[in-house]
Amino acid sequence: MAVILVLLFLALIALGVPIAYCLGLISFVGIAALDSIPNMVVFYKMFNGLNSFTLLAVPLFILAANLMNSGSITDRLIDVCVAMIGHVRGGLAHANILISMIFAGISGSSQADTAGVGKILIPAMEKQGYDKEVAVGVTAASSTLGSIIPPSILMVVYSGIASVSTGALFICGIIPGILLGLAMMGVVAVDGKKRNFPKSKRVPFKDVMRKVLGSLPALLTPVILIGGIVSGLFTPTESAAFASLYALLIGLLFYHSIKLSVLPSILMDTMKQSSLSLFALATATSLGELLSYYQLNTIVQGYFQTMPGGKFTFVLVTVVFFLFVGTFMDAVPAMILFVPIILPSAITLGISPLMLGLIIVITLALGLTTPPYGLCLLIAASISGISVEKAFRGVLPYFLVAVVVLVVLVVFQNVFLAIPQALFPALF
Numbered sequence: 001m002a003v004i005l006v007l008l009f010l011a012l013i014a015l016g017v018p019i020a021y022c023l024g025l026i027s028f029v030g031i032a033a034l035d036s037i038p039n040m041v042v043f044y045k046m047f048n049g050l051n052s053f054t055l056l057a058v059p060l061f062i063l064a065a066n067l068m069n070s071g072s073i074t075d076r077l078i079d080v081c082v083a084m085i086g087h088v089r090g091g092l093a094h095a096n097i098l099i100s101m102i103f104a105g106i107s108g109s110s111q112a113d114t115a116g117v118g119k120i121l122i123p124a125m126e127k128q129g130y131d132k133e134v135a136v137g138v139t140a141a142s143s144t145l146g147s148i149i150p151p152s153i154l155m156v157v158y159s160g161i162a163s164v165s166t167g168a169l170f171i172c173g174i175i176p177g178i179l180l181g182l183a184m185m186g187v188v189a190v191d192g193k194k195r196n197f198p199k200s201k202r203v204p205f206k207d208v209m210r211k212v213l214g215s216l217p218a219l220l221t222p223v224i225l226i227g228g229i230v231s232g233l234f235t236p237t238e239s240a241a242f243a244s245l246y247a248l249l250i251g252l253l254f255y256h257s258i259k260l261s262v263l264p265s266i267l268m269d270t271m272k273q274s275s276l277s278l279f280a281l282a283t284a285t286s287l288g289e290l291l292s293y294y295q296l297n298t299i300v301q302g303y304f305q306t307m308p309g310g311k312f313t314f315v316l317v318t319v320v321f322f323l324f325v326g327t328f329m330d331a332v333p334a335m336i337l338f339v340p341i342i343l344p345s346a347i348t349l350g351i352s353p354l355m356l357g358l359i360i361v362i363t364l365a366l367g368l369t370t371p372p373y374g375l376c377l378l379i380a381a382s383i384s385g386i387s388v389e390k391a392f393r394g395v396l397p398y399f400l401v402a403v404v405v406l407v408v409l410v411v412f413q414n415v416f417l418a419i420p421q422a423l424f425p426a427l428f
Contacts, residue, residue, distance in 0.1 A: 005026055005029065008025075008026060009022060009026050019280060019328070019333060019373075023337075024287075026287055027045075027286040027287035027290050031286075034293065037289075041286070041289060045288070045289045047282070049282050049286070050281065050282050053237055054159065054166070054236070054237055055156070055160060057240040058332075059270060059271070059274035060240035060241050060243070060244050061151065061240045061243065063244045064106060064244040064246075065108075065109050065113070066112065067247035067266060068103075068106065068107065069115065069116035070262060072251075073251060073257070074117065076214065076215045076255070077099055077103065077218055077219070078095065078099050078117065078121065081099045082095045082200065083211050084203075085098060086200035087200055087201060087203070088199055089196075089197055090189065090199065091198075091199045091200050092128055093125065093130070093138045093197060094189075096121050096125070097142040097185050099121070100117060100145045101142075101177070102222065103117060104145045104149035104152075104177065105221070106243060107243075108146065108147075108153045108156070109146055109147075110143045110146035110147045110365060110375075111143075111375050111379060112146070113146040114139060114140060114375075114376045115379055115383075117143065118139045118143070121135070122139055122380065122383045123383075125138075126384065129198045130198065131195075131394075132384045132385075132386050132394075133393050134195075134394055136377075136381055136386060136395070137394025137397070138398065140369050140377045140380040140381075140391065141398030141399060142184055142398070145177055145181055145365075148365055149177030149178070149181075150170030150173050150174060150225075150229075151236060151239060151240065151243070152361065153277075154365065155169045155173060156236055156240075158357040159236075161336065161339045164354055166229075167229045167230060167236065168354055169354055170236070171420040173358060175416060175419055176405065176409055176416060179405055183404070221243065224242075280332060280333040281333055283333070284332070284333035284336035284337050288336060288340060291337065296341050300341050300345055310349060311351055314349055315351065316410070318359065318363075319363050319406065321338075322334065322338075322363040322364055323366065323367060323370075325364075326363065326373075327374070328372065329367075329373065331367065334367075335360065339360065343356065352417060355413045355416070359413075363406065370399070371389070372388070377391050
């Protein structure tokens with residue numbers, strides 16, 4: 001029966017059936033074929049999978065991002081970044097990465113980053129003379145930082161699955177996220193010299209400071225969110241609610257860029273975006289019940305216990321596996337399905353659940369830029385109007401350097417864990 005279910009799953013994927021429906025159909029067919037489990041378990045597990053206070057952060061972070069994009073707050077942040085760094089070679093590309101790092105500290109959503117930043121900077125980069133592939137590649141690749149630099153929706157989901165501290169996982173993601181952003185800027189610097197990327201006129205220091213002061217309420221948002229979580233002032237879910245409220249208030253009262261008349265459309269768009277991830281999460285939860293019946297976690301654990309190489313082999317296989325899964329499956333259902341299977345093996349091998357979560361989050365974030373399913377790649381390519389194949393050529397240099405950073409993280413994982421442990425011992 002297991003072979004039939006795998007073949008059915010591959011057939012549905014090949015036919016282009018949305019992944020959420022694939023997971024739901026497979027779980028229903030598989031459980032219906034078992035006499036020992038009633039069919040109602042599918043619907044019970046779907047409902048129970050969403051009945052979580054932690055997962056409430058998902059629509060709230062998406063709402064915060066939509067409010068920022070609708071309230072022109074993203075535009076102001078882009079103006080600041082361009083003013084600060086636009087005068088260097090490849091300045092707009094550098095600014096693209098920098099704004100993604102800042103936006104990541106507010107929204108927690110890579111797709112929202114791609115849409116919000118991409119609709120402004122991709123046309124601006126093309127107008128200044130950048131190749132379409134470069135403009136799309138920088139935007140799609142840098143937007144993955146939204147899933148790595150806290151707050152992060154993927155980290156919230158992983159924390160709920162693995163029962164680890166969301167705040168601690170957030171802290172673990174800060175340094176790798178910054179390193180990834182700097183590594184991507186390094187690619188821009190090298191490629192910019194080789195291809196003679198354009199640069200803008202230097203903005204006078206006085207004007208830069210004026211833009212910074214004007215955007216200060218938005219720039220302070222990541223500091224407030226992370227500081228509130230680390231200090232214990234509020235939980236990650238409460239921080240998502242605060243981010244939404246804060247974005248609404250500064251858009252309404254400070255920048256006067258959000259009108260009450262547009263709130264219904266913002267809320268509707270948020271519900272549409274949230275439903276995509278949450279429905280996939282619900283169906284993945286029901287499929288997880290089927291996988292537990294076949295005791296895959298026990299099989300996987302036994303497999304890795306007999307495999308030579310220990311921790312390193314396990315982590316390497318995990319990275320390769322999730323890179324593959326990320327090409328055709330959204331990150332949230334991928335974690336729901338496979339984290340419970342591999343987590344016991346990781347703990348048995350002495351791998352920290354926090355480090356495992358960080359590695360999985362980064363790997364699945366990179367999957368957002370790989371065809372055929374990479375949502376960030378698809379969004380950025382649609383903004384520019386180029387094919388997915390050309391878009392991925394633009395992403396490839398940044399993807400490869402991100403893989404190098406991931407390998408460094410795997411090799412020196414104790415060092416990366418030691419830094420947040422030293423800075424925030426109360427969270428570990």
